[in-house]
Amino acid sequence: MAAVITKPLTQHIRPDREPLDIKAYEYAGGYQAARKALAMSPLDVQKVVGDSGLRGRGGAGFPTGMKWSFVPMGPDAPRPKFLLANADEMEPGTFKDRLLLEGVPHLLIEGMLISAYAIQAEIAYVFLRREYYQSARVLLRAIAEAEQANYLGKNILGTPFSLELRLHQSAGRYICGEETGLINSLSGRRSTPRAKPPFPQFVGLLGKPTIVNNVESLCCIPGIMQYGPEWFKSLGLTKDAGTKLYGISGRALRTGLWELPMGTPLREILEDHAGGMQPGYTLRGLLPGGASTDFMLPEHLDTPMDFDAVQEAGSRLGTGTMILLDDHTCPVGFVHNLIQFFARESCGWCTPCREGLPWVEKILQAIETGCGESADLTVLEDHCRLLGPGYTYCPLAPGAMEPLQSALKYFKQDFVRHIEEKKCPWSQA
Amino acid sequence: MLSELEKNEIGEVLAHALPGQDMSIDVLAIVQKHRGWISDEAVIDISACLGTTPSNVDSVASFYNLIYRKPVGDHVILLCDSISCWVMGYPTIRGHIEKRLGITFGRTTADNRFTLLPVACLGACDLGPAMMIGETLFTKLDEEKIDHILKEHGWQP
Numbered sequence: 001m002a003a004v005i006t007k008p009l010t011q012h013i014r015p016d017r018e019p020l021d022i023k024a025y026e027y028a029g030g031y032q033a034a035r036k037a038l039a040m041s042p043l044d045v046q047k048v049v050g051d052s053g054l055r056g057r058g059g060a061g062f063p064t065g066m067k068w069s070f071v072p073m074g075p076d077a078p079r080p081k082f083l084l085a086n087a088d089e090m091e092p093g094t095f096k097d098r099l100l101l102e103g104v105p106h107l108l109i110e111g112m113l114i115s116a117y118a119i120q121a122e123i124a125y126v127f128l129r130r131e132y133y134q135s136a137r138v139l140l141r142a143i144a145e146a147e148q149a150n151y152l153g154k155n156i157l158g159t160p161f162s163l164e165l166r167l168h169q170s171a172g173r174y175i176c177g178e179e180t181g182l183i184n185s186l187s188g189r190r191s192t193p194r195a196k197p198p199f200p201q202f203v204g205l206l207g208k209p210t211i212v213n214n215v216e217s218l219c220c221i222p223g224i225m226q227y228g229p230e231w232f233k234s235l236g237l238t239k240d241a242g243t244k245l246y247g248i249s250g251r252a253l254r255t256g257l258w259e260l261p262m263g264t265p266l267r268e269i270l271e272d273h274a275g276g277m278q279p280g281y282t283l284r285g286l287l288p289g290g291a292s293t294d295f296m297l298p299e300h301l302d303t304p305m306d307f308d309a310v311q312e313a314g315s316r317l318g319t320g321t322m323i324l325l326d327d328h329t330c331p332v333g334f335v336h337n338l339i340q341f342f343a344r345e346s347c348g349w350c351t352p353c354r355e356g357l358p359w360v361e362k363i364l365q366a367i368e369t370g371c372g373e374s375a376d377l378t379v380l381e382d383h384c385r386l387l388g389p390g391y392t393y394c395p396l397a398p399g400a401m402e403p404l405q406s407a408l409k410y411f412k413q414d415f416v417r418h419i420e421e422k423k424c425p426w427s428q429a
Numbered sequence: 430m431l432s433e434l435e436k437n438e439i440g441e442v443l444a445h446a447l448p449g450q451d452m453s454i455d456v457l458a459i460v461q462k463h464r465g466w467i468s469d470e471a472v473i474d475i476s477a478c479l480g481t482t483p484s485n486v487d488s489v490a491s492f493y494n495l496i497y498r499k500p501v502g503d504h505v506i507l508l509c510d511s512i513s514c515w516v517m518g519y520p521t522i523r524g525h526i527e528k529r530l531g532i533t534f535g536r537t538t539a540d541n542r543f544t545l546l547p548v549a550c551l552g553a554c555d556l557g558p559a560m561m562i563g564e565t566l567f568t569k570l571d572e573e574k575i576d577h578i579l580k581e582h583g584w585q586p
């Protein structure tokens with residue numbers, strides 16, 4: 001049985017995304033994993049997830065089992081403990097969690113039930129960006145069904161374990177996706193990040209132990225419980241475990257999402273699944289995992305798309321949703337668009353990011369419109385360092401510098417041409 | 430003054446608050462649902478109702494993108510200006526909407542029907558260019574489709 005399950009995340013998603021209701025989900029084997037988990041001890045559930053090698057799908061790739069292991073357990077642990085599903089999905093170019101939220105809400109609920117049980121959390125939230133109205137409708141219906149069936153609520157399936165699952169619809173800010181910003185937002189404040197330590201596992205929402213996990217990470221949990229860590233590891237082509245929702249947007253023949261083995265080579269995703277580039281377009285580069293990842297080049301097409309190999313290629317797997325840069329698109333304009341996003345979404349808490357990003361944005365705009373000077377390139381390079389890791393309060397600004405620094409490395413000549421020709425070589429005018 | 434309906438909905442939200450949890454975001458969303466935007470008066474009313482200061486409520490209200498501190502039209506158009514949509518022709522789409530409605534980003538049409546705002550990636554990058562009006566997502570936009578959607582929302586050429 002286990003051997004034939006190769007797409008644990010999307011196997012139940014219909015092409016029209018009409019989600020399975022609870023009956024259909026149960027009929028397809030749903031909530032069996034939760035039953036199994038509730039019959040085990042919480043620490044044993046943690047161990048299974050730790051052994052599976054699951055790494056967080058929210059962007060950073062932190063091992064999920066290890067993250068959970070820091071949560072205080074036992075009768076003396078502070079209460080209530082919280083489990084928060086990060087469904088803020090605002091990273092430009094990222095559209096993977098939407099598929100899971102709309103297509104298999106019960107998979108997320110089951111994953112959250114098991115995860116909450118493993119850390120003995122009594123309250124869970126789905127932190128959902130407000131623009132995902134369809135996800136909210138689907139989730140609220142599924143939560144009501146799960147409460148009705150006693151997969152949520154008091155004394156779940158006759159055990160002593162109780163869990164309340166709530167939905168929070170965010171009022172919109174990219175920084176809400178950063179886990180401590182998310183916690184601040186849920187407590188009703190501006191979502192500026194918090195200093196770490198203390199880590200949320202000890203001092204999180206309302207000062208209580210809190211775990212934040214990405215939607216896709218949580219959706220991996222039922223499969224791991226049901227079929228075991230060895231099965232999950234065997235799904236990956238490399239030493240990274242599981243499957244991954246890979247996405248492609250931009251000038252590909254077929255844009256979309258595919259659940260594939262972790263470590264699937266970039267070339268296979270782009271050429272076999274996305275059908276290559278649209279006729280007349282040539283690939284110049286791509287961001288492998290959302291707006292805050294370094295460019296990869298056509299020479300990197302044989303990279304297995306797992307956490308370590310993408311890092312060796314000079315970038316990050318990030319969210320695994322790739323944005324293509326084609327030869328009809330100006331690389332300077334491309335990066336300018338990205339930086340505009342980050343400058344607008346900077347939470348304003350720390351000076352380098354609040355002041356530096358708008359400066360970078362203005363310089364890029366100047367270069368793009370033919371008003372740049374060669375000294376501007378030095379200013380840009382300085383900012384890649386000064387807004388990089390260690391200089392800012394949270395990873396937003398360093399993330400913003402990733403596509404810029406790699407564009408300056410790989411597409412330097414295009415920046416120089418803008419400055420020398422005093423115009424964008426791609427603009428019609 | 431908060432209306433009875435608003436007070437009831439707010440009461441519902443406050444009843445579910447956890448100890449120490451400030452519900453101002455949810456409360457702002459409720460009031461905005463009924464009034465379209467959050468006026469200074471609304472900020473004061475909400476702060477009284479939550480037992481906090483107006484500046485506290487405003488610091489939250491002004492921080493979040495989807496809480497409007499200025500009046501908006503009947504339909505708020507949220508046009509994605511992020512990278513995948515940009516690659517797929519967002520500038521043309523933006524230009525077309527601006528021409529049709531005679532407004533730029535941040536403005537409302539004279540008949541108060543439409544407000545046009547940029548929004549960060551709508552999570553429909555494989556189907557860009559994308560935008561939302563109200564709770565509805567529109568994808569694979571082109572000029573013809575825009576005209577059709579605007580007409581459906583009461584735009585007259």
Ligand SMILES: Cc1cc2nc3c(=O)[nH]c(=O)nc-3n(C[C@H](O)[C@H](O)[C@H](O)COP(=O)(O)O)c2cc1C
Nearest residue numbers: 056057058086088089090177178179213214217395
């Ligand atoms: C600026 C910023 C935005 C983020 N946005 C998201 C997001 O929308 N969704 C998400 O799951 N993680 C996001 N993250 C990562 C989270 O902080 C956190 O690492 C993640 O939710 C942990 O889940 P995981 O361990 O399951 O990957 C963001 C991080 C930063 C710095």
Ligand code: SF4
Nearest residue numbers: 347348349350353394
């Ligand atoms: S780096 Fe930017 S987003 Fe992060 S805390 Fe500083 S100002 Fe806020």
Ligand code: FES
Nearest residue numbers: 509514551553554
């Ligand atoms: S970039 Fe427009 S929907 Fe993602």
